[in-house]
Amino acid sequence: MSVLFYGGLITPETLTSYRALPKALLSVSRTTGVIEWVEDDVPSYTLQETLAKHGLELNADVELIELKDGEFLMPGFIDTHTHAPQVPNIGSGQQHELLDWLAEVTFPMESRFQDIKFARRAYNAVVRRIIDCGTTTCCYYGTLHLEATKVLADIVHTSGQRAFVGKCNMDRHSPDYYVEPSAQDSLVATRDLITYIRSFSSSEDDTLVHPILTPRFAISCTPELLNSLGQMADEDKNLAIQTHLSENEAEIVFTKSLFPPDVLPGGCKTHRKTTYAGVYDAFGLLRENTILAHAVHLEDEEVELIKTRRAGISHCPTSNFNLRSGCAKVGMLLDKGIKVGLGTDVSGGFSPSILTAIQHASICSKVVATSVPPDPTSPPDGKLTNRQLPVPTLFYLATLGGASLCNLSSQIGSLTPGKFFDALVVSVRNDAGNPNVWGVEFDRELDVRGSGGEEEDEGGRGKNETEELEGMLERFLFCGDDRNIRRVYVKGKLIGGKEYQ
Ligand SMILES: O=c1[nH]c(=O)c2nc[nH]c2[nH]1
Numbered sequence: 001m002s003v004l005f006y007g008g009l010i011t012p013e014t015l016t017s018y019r020a021l022p023k024a025l026l027s028v029s030r031t032t033g034v035i036e037w038v039e040d041d042v043p044s045y046t047l048q049e050t051l052a053k054h055g056l057e058l059n060a061d062v063e064l065i066e067l068k069d070g071e072f073l074m075p076g077f078i079d080t081h082t083h084a085p086q087v088p089n090i091g092s093g094q095q096h097e098l099l100d101w102l103a104e105v106t107f108p109m110e111s112r113f114q115d116i117k118f119a120r121r122a123y124n125a126v127v128r129r130i131i132d133c134g135t136t137t138c139c140y141y142g143t144l145h146l147e148a149t150k151v152l153a154d155i156v157h158t159s160g161q162r163a164f165v166g167k168c169n170m171d172r173h174s175p176d177y178y179v180e181p182s183a184q185d186s187l188v189a190t191r192d193l194i195t196y197i198r199s200f201s202s203s204e205d206d207t208l209v210h211p212i213l214t215p216r217f218a219i220s221c222t223p224e225l226l227n228s229l230g231q232m233a234d235e236d237k238n239l240a241i242q243t244h245l246s247e248n249e250a251e252i253v254f255t256k257s258l259f260p261p262d263v264l265p266g267g268c269k270t271h272r273k274t275t276y277a278g279v280y281d282a283f284g285l286l287r288e289n290t291i292l293a294h295a296v297h298l299e300d301e302e303v304e305l306i307k308t309r310r311a312g313i314s315h316c317p318t319s320n321f322n323l324r325s326g327c328a329k330v331g332m333l334l335d336k337g338i339k340v341g342l343g344t345d346v347s348g349g350f351s352p353s354i355l356t357a358i359q360h361a362s363i364c365s366k367v368v369a370t371s372v373p374p375d376p377t378s379p380p381d382g383k384l385t386n387r388q389l390p391v392p393t394l395f396y397l398a399t400l401g402g403a404s405l406c407n408l409s410s411q412i413g414s415l416t417p418g419k420f421f422d423a424l425v426v427s428v429r430n431d432a433g434n435p436n437v438w439g440v441e442f443d444r445e446l447d448v449r450g451s452g453g454e455e456e457d458e459g460g461r462g463k464n465e466t467e468e469l470e471g472m473l474e475r476f477l478f479c480g481d482d483r484n485i486r487r488v489y490v491k492g493k494l495i496g497g498k499e500y501q
Pocket residue numbers: 083098102106216217244247319345348
């Protein structure tokens with residue numbers, strides 16, 4: 001029992017390459033949601049023959065979904081950092097930097113999630129929106145409230161989205177109306193949430209929704225709380241961790257003042273000086289399944305530490321521009337071999353769509369490249385440090401890079417046999433109704449294929465079918481929005497998109 005997709009298919013391969021297949025045939029098992037096989041190049045007249053090769057014929061057991069001209073399949077987006085309770089705040093308080101913004105804009109909204117009815121209504125709308133933006137896996141921060149975060153986990157679970165859901169730990173430096181009474185209370189609630197989320201499925205392999213430890217950031221946690229969370233993590237190596245790191249200069253100064261070496265486990269004998277990443281490390285919170293959001297202002301030794309611990313970075317460029325935090329040096333992190341994915345970081349970021357994060361990641365890398373131009377006398381070395389990120393790298397960060405950051409790359413992130421079918425059907429046709437996207441029908445009408453400057457130049461449209469498909473991906477990544485996302489699948493199941501009602 002299989003579902004077959006026939007048409008354009010684009011999938012990342014490495015950090016700097018992807019495959020664009022104009023006439024692919026992909027088979028998904030209806031029972032497991034796993035991609036069974038992919039045939040790269042199947043002209044329509046060989047369709048029956050190719051099916052026969054796999055022991056199939058077109059009958060009631062086999063559903064064939066034929067994509068139209070201008071449509072293609074790609075892996076779903078992975079949002080490695082967002083705050084579900086901040087979605088109602090999108091577009092508010094854009095004049096602040098981080099610490100003021102938290103106090104003036106964010107904490108007042110998050111505190112409202114104490115009201116479960118409010119939480120349920122808001123989170124239903126939040127999760128629907130994020131899925132329809134093409135996010136098949138999402139790393140969610142909830143609020144500090146246990147019950148509201150259970151509601152968030154329930155809604156995500158029911159929707160069929162793949163996700164990590166965490167309750168913020170915050171027992172200090174938060175307003176009186178929005179702070180946990182003690183480290184102990186924070187721990188008890190955290191344990192409760194983990195047990196609750198794990199009860200959704202009988203086995204780790206089967207699960208779509210994972211719990212994740214979420215010490216909000218070092219500032220909002222007492223050493224006692226970080227210490228206990230570190231112990232909890234040590235007892236449970238599978239438990240993922242998410243937190244914020246080196247987003248804003250004032251935040252870094254404050255963090256260092258709160259955690260001088262003598263406050264860190266081991267004290268001055270172990271720690272010569274404090275670095276922000278070093279604080280998390282000292283409490284045992286920096287490891288292979290730690291997702292660190294932002295990492296805009298890292299010191300060299302922090303980069304080395306993150307690499308050694310095999311933790312990874314969620315790059316959130318929309319938020320980093322919007323809160324005037326700065327530009328993360330993503331090319332350098334990638335050259336160092338550090339895992340990087342993209343995050344929308346709503347509502348520091350003003351869009352729930354990873355497409356916006358892709359666009360801003362491109363611009364962020366161009367800002368870095370213009371501020372530190374590469375030495376023109378040295379030959380191109382294939383490195384990304386201080387260079388603009390090419391399209392294949394942006395595509396990778398939004399898909400396979402995010403999957404690696406979540407330690408899920410053996411299961412998702414590319415359309416490869418053996419992985420789950422977490423995928424989008426994208427349309428860059430006029431009838432998608434997005435005026436930003438020049439639809440392929442116009443290309444045909446005006447015959448703009450191959451339009452470029454120089455004689456040898458292929459222009460933006462591409463000369464052959466593969467190049468045309470590559471051009472469609474670029475158009476989607478830079479000009480697309482949720483109107484271009486026809487269908488959203490997780491584990492083979494349709495869960496969202498414009499054709500989902
Ligand atoms: O962008 C951010 N959003 C937040 O909610 C937050 N909390 C701590 N640090 C943060 N940074």
